[in-house]
Amino acid sequence: MAQAIHIGVIGAGTVGGGVVSILQGNCGLIEQRLGVPMQLRRVADSNPATLAALGLPEGVATHDGFAVVNDPDVHVVVELVGGDGIARELTLAAFAAGKHVVTANKALVATHGEELFSAANKAGVQYMFEAAVGGGIPILRAMRESFTGDRIESMLGIINGTANYILTRMTDNGEAFGPVLADAQALGYAEADPTYDIDGIDTAHKLALLVGMAFGGQVGLDDIHTEGIRGIEPVDLDYAKAFGCKVKLLAIAKAHQDGSIEARVHPTMVDQSRLIAQVDGVFNAVAVTGDRVGETLFYGQGAGAMATGSAVVGDLVAVARDIRTGSRDRVPPMAFQADQRSPLTIRPMAQIESLYYLRLTVVDEPGVLADISGLFGQHQISIARVIQEGQSSESVALVIMTHRAREQNLRQALAEIEALNCVTAPTTVIRVESDDA
Ligand SMILES: NC(=O)c1ccc[n+]([C@@H]2O[C@H](COP(=O)([O-])OP(=O)(O)OC[C@H]3O[C@@H](n4cnc5c(N)ncnc54)[C@H](OP(=O)(O)O)[C@@H]3O)[C@@H](O)[C@H]2O)c1
Known part of the structure; x- marks a missing residue:
């Protein structure tokens, strides 16, 4: 033998x-x-x-x-x-x-x-x-052996089952982050110290490997903009539904004509008709788009x-x-x-472009929307949709979906908007992944 x-x-x-x-x-x-x-x-x-x-x-x-x-x-x-x-x-x-x-x-x-x-x-x-x-999911073997004839254009991944489980429960049941995390820990879906999973660090580790394999170079973890899911509130998941979207913790990588690469991890709104938006619970998925193969999707159990x-x-x-x-x-x-x-040359976050979901907290007075939209206009940010809640003597939510805008412009506009007297709390910002972003 x-x-x-x-x-x-x-x-x-x-x-x-x-x-x-x-x-x-x-x-x-x-x-x-x-x-x-x-x-x-x-x-x-x-x-x-x-x-x-x-x-x-x-x-x-x-x-x-x-x-x-x-x-x-x-x-x-x-x-x-x-x-x-x-x-x-x-x-x-x-x-x-x-x-x-x-x-x-x-x-x-x-x-x-x-x-x-x-x-x-x-x-x-x-x-x-x-x-x-x-x-x-055999994604690394595919990156090494199957896409060797392709120039990789982009990757979108849900590659942390704990974060995806928490966001799925919050979306489906309207539950708040804290209790769902505690439950996930009791069920063995989250570790006693969940920092790496919910703060996006584990996702960034994996994205660093995917980016290195896709684009042929090294990326430092410090170069990957990383945000986790602690700040997501059920109200934002409800507004996401109103816009036909779901919120997912996505690992995103994109190659640009100038040779720079976007590599970022953050909560992201995705149109709920897209396959990646339908990856729920502890499941993982990675969508890889190559210049010859087109879009592919790898799906399965990301842990266990x-x-x-x-x-x-x-x-x-x-x-x-x-x-x-x-x-x-x-x-x-x-x-x-x-x-x-x-x-690899990683594109600075200030230079990325995206659509943005913004939930502002404002006093309910005439002229507020005009002041805010005026400042957005001055920073080349155009508004696609607005949801304004009914009248209240207290602060109300003003929810805005922008067209494609540059991150730097958005940050400058928000700094000026949040200095207005009519804005009473920090704004929740969630980037929106769309075919035109
Ligand atoms: N769990 C998953 O679903 C999953 C998925 C993907 C990747 N991973 C990765 O797989 C690796 C293992 O994860 P896991 O979940 O299997 O961890 P785990 O359940 O904690 O198992 C690790 C084992 O190694 C033992 N150990 C620690 N130090 C040792 C040493 N010096 N010599 C011999 N044994 C030692 C531990 O014993 P003690 O109990 O005494 O410490 C424990 O039994 C990690 O790198 C993790 O990130 C895990």
Whole structure:
């Protein structure tokens, strides 16, 4: 029998447990596809109870990740510890020991990717991370291998299931952000510290990887304008419905003729007839538009033991096939050859153009709308629609949808508008993604 491929897993929590289960449960199918067995040789976890629950054969479990990395019998290491501390050390140690590494660790790849790609390249091994973006959705493989004949024009992604779950519940039930977040935590859809998910940081990590692969360069996380969903109120979701839209936390990337790239993460109104607007709950989707292929949409479960584990095992089989065929460097980790990648020019946020939803809070007096629209006009912002609430002795909402406008002009206009006596609270601004923006 041909030689089996031996796998060592470090971190047997949610995703690691999924990988172990898939390798055990679908071993026959995997062998049919790979041509040789794929065997789980070592599994490390710092938590003895986690290891015990897996019911592994004698000699497989260990508490020490470095025992996996240094086991001469392991061909491919799976890093599912998370974070950018010990995970980075284990990954570098695995490369130094001549092991290929597969991971789902988006934070590590987004922050230390260049160092790790270069270390893997020097060691002559592969570093694979399909599960880092979109969980079970094979979007990175498509970016690396399927769109190689296309110039990528744009990408729109819902790539954080926690934020999408919260926004979906707020939209469907009119619930406020705080209680929905608490419920999501109780249901296991949000972590105890949800900062990365709801403040858009996790989405920005993933967008950095997508942008790097799509446009052939590096983008720093600081270059990605990132806003989360904490400030979204049910009233804005109701107005979105009135405009035929939904609010989604979108990762947006667009290529411009001058070579600059837009890369931003923020709550966005999208026409509810668009497919991406129909991606609800914990599901993820990425729409990629290429100059030849046109628009494509990838949809599926963006997290969870089995979906994410499935993407990890897909990478394991890809690496194992290359081991079997003696193939090296067949597919560059970031889609472009390393010597063809250079820092990307990210268009400053002030220069982007969009439609805007604005909810102003104003006193209910004659002439207010005229004052406000006059200031918008002075900054080349034209108004497409206005919703003004009925009479009140207190402040009322004045909701405006603009035509396409430049962010810088909008910010200047709003600074002047908010200085008016008739404006009594900060304005809520949500960008609107439209075919003409
Ligand atoms: N969960 C998902 O749906 C999902 C989706 C996409 C990507 N990811 C990524 O996948 C990675 C793993 O996530 P997860 O949700 O599976 O995390 P998790 O459930 O917390 O599992 C991590 C496991 O690693 C163990 N561990 C920590 N330090 C270790 C060390 N030095 N040596 C050995 N074991 C160690 C932890 O044990 P303790 O419990 O003792 O700390 C825990 O059992 C992360 O990078 C995450 O961002 C997760």
